[in-house]
Amino acid sequence: MVRQDETGPAAGVHVPPGADADLLPGGSLPGSWTARWAARPAWPQLRDVDGRWLSSLELEERSRRVAARLRGAGLAPGDRVVVSAAASAALVVAHVGALRAGLVVVPVNAAYTRTEVAALAADACPRAAVVDDPERGRWLGEDVVVVDPAVDLPDGPEDGLDAAGPDDAAVLIYTSGTTGRPKGAPLTHANLLAGAAAVGLAWRWAPEDRLLLTLPLFHVHGLGVGLHGTLTAGASAVLRPGFDAADVAARAGDATLFFGVPAIYQRLVASGHAPALRGLRLCVSGSAPLPPSLAAAVAAATGEVPLERYGMTETMMLTSNPYAGERRPGTVGLPLPGVDVRLAGDGEIQVRGPNVIAGYWRRPDADADAFTADGWFRTGDLGEHDDAGYLRIAGRSKDLIITGGFNVHPREVEEALLTHPSVREVAVVGRPSEAWGEEVTAVVVAEGAPAAEALRAHAAERLAPYKVPKRVEFADALPRNALGKVLRHELR
Numbered sequence: 001m002v003r004q005d006e007t008g009p010a011a012g013v014h015v016p017p018g019a020d021a022d023l024l025p026g027g028s029l030p031g032s033w034t035a036r037w038a039a040r041p042a043w044p045q046l047r048d049v050d051g052r053w054l055s056s057l058e059l060e061e062r063s064r065r066v067a068a069r070l071r072g073a074g075l076a077p078g079d080r081v082v083v084s085a086a087a088s089a090a091l092v093v094a095h096v097g098a099l100r101a102g103l104v105v106v107p108v109n110a111a112y113t114r115t116e117v118a119a120l121a122a123d124a125c126p127r128a129a130v131v132d133d134p135e136r137g138r139w140l141g142e143d144v145v146v147v148d149p150a151v152d153l154p155d156g157p158e159d160g161l162d163a164a165g166p167d168d169a170a171v172l173i174y175t176s177g178t179t180g181r182p183k184g185a186p187l188t189h190a191n192l193l194a195g196a197a198a199v200g201l202a203w204r205w206a207p208e209d210r211l212l213l214t215l216p217l218f219h220v221h222g223l224g225v226g227l228h229g230t231l232t233a234g235a236s237a238v239l240r241p242g243f244d245a246a247d248v249a250a251r252a253g254d255a256t257l258f259f260g261v262p263a264i265y266q267r268l269v270a271s272g273h274a275p276a277l278r279g280l281r282l283c284v285s286g287s288a289p290l291p292p293s294l295a296a297a298v299a300a301a302t303g304e305v306p307l308e309r310y311g312m313t314e315t316m317m318l319t320s321n322p323y324a325g326e327r328r329p330g331t332v333g334l335p336l337p338g339v340d341v342r343l344a345g346d347g348e349i350q351v352r353g354p355n356v357i358a359g360y361w362r363r364p365d366a367d368a369d370a371f372t373a374d375g376w377f378r379t380g381d382l383g384e385h386d387d388a389g390y391l392r393i394a395g396r397s398k399d400l401i402i403t404g405g406f407n408v409h410p411r412e413v414e415e416a417l418l419t420h421p422s423v424r425e426v427a428v429v430g431r432p433s434e435a436w437g438e439e440v441t442a443v444v445v446a447e448g449a450p451a452a453e454a455l456r457a458h459a460a461e462r463l464a465p466y467k468v469p470k471r472v473e474f475a476d477a478l479p480r481n482a483l484g485k486v487l488r489h490e491l492r
């Protein structure tokens with residue numbers, strides 16, 4: 001257990017005086033949540049996309065049945081189950097049920113193509129899949145038990161549920177490797193609880209809070225912060241199938257919290273709907289840099305500076321601007337409770353804490369790159385501290401593109417384009433874009449004269465829509481350094 005006095009000097013800013021700063025409440029996600037449900041069974045926990053409310057008791061009973069069914073189907077603790085469907089209460093019940101059975105949930109973007117899904121399956125070796133399109137389940141292989149989010153299987157034994165320990169893996173989330181091969185981040189119950197509990201403290205997340213949750217549940221932002229944060233705080237969430245500015249404006253009056261990526265705030269401002277967020281207790285931004293001009297536009301519309309935080313899949317949330325103290329646009333604030341942050345000689349942000357994974361899934365090669373000899377995780381982001389110790393993200397030491405809050409590894413897009421017969425060489429970069437933060441752009445050295453649209457279509461057959469280059473440009477040669485390495489920064 002990490003108590004306030006052990007969490008480092010900066011954590012003081014995030015922990016309300018007198019609060020219980022336990023970062024491992026209940027010892028596991030189900031341990032924490034079942035205690036909340038038992039204390040307040042009638043609590044309105046989740047509002048489904050059709051408007052119906054699910055109480056804590058219903059979530060407990062339904063997730064218990066799902067857990068028992070998955071056990072009855074022969075799944076054992078530690079087995080992986082792919083979960084890939086649009087957000088709904090049934091999807092949440094399936095996710096929670098899988099965790100209660102001790103399974104490891106592998107959240108997969110429902111927009112992934114067959115190639116992308118097959119690559120994950122080859123690595124994660126799932127034994128079951130919860131999908132809203134059975135065709136997608138079949139892509140995973142012959143022996144995989146495929147069910148829809150209702151998990152319509154025969155009832156199974158209810159004994160031995162909720163038995164996972166803090167160091168057992170709960171969720172395996174993939175971050176495509178820079179070599180194009182997917183890298184799985186196994187987040188343990190302790191990692192996820194520490195992450196949810198830390199933002200719970202820092203953002204004063206209380207049972208009375210109601211989160212308007214429009215983020216996808218296959219990413220750590222929507223799943224680890226939005227959903228798990230809600231359940232760990234014993235609060236409520238209004239689930240939406242996706243982000244739509246008018247929809248947010250129509251429902252914000254019913255909420256106290258809203259989480260978005262900068263592209264979401266950009267669309268709320270551009271559409272004129274941002275003032276609808278005025279009555280909320282807190283708006284949080286993360287997953288990509290929030291330009292100070294956009295923070296100012298949101299503040300002008302809502303009366304509050306949005307609270308910017310920083311985190312990543314492998315680490316959950318790392319730093320946050322303070323809820324009660326000064327919010328500094330252009331910075332990501334101070335380390336969250338339990339998190340240690342240091343800057344290496346070259347400015348790289350390195351971190352450690354109960355929220356950080358111990359290593360990648362079956363990738364000792366990646367671990368050797370990602371962890372320092374003394375055990376700190378290398379984020380690949382570059383940072384600096386301002387005069388008040390607030391962290392500013394100064395860039396990325398890796399080539400990652402962040403478009404609309406989604407991460408795109410250039411190498412993966414390049415490999416997809418190189419399978420086209422007319423593409424001789426290609427470099428993919430992120431170009432600054434007002435709407436997307438960065439726009440995936442491919443610079444192609446072509447054989448013959450392929451049309452840009454044909455190359456985009458070729459990429460779209462192999463990659464999820466957000467990875468497909470928004471622009472394709474042609475060049476006679478790619479700029480390279482003396483060692484032949486492509487100079488991506490010259491193309492940005």
Ligand code: AMP
Nearest residue numbers: 286287288289309310311312313393407
């Ligand atoms: P992901 O693993 O998808 O959550 O992406 C993590 C990466 O997103 C980090 O390594 C950062 O490069 C970036 N990121 C997340 N939050 C912020 C932020 N507030 N400002 C700048 N970059 C961010």
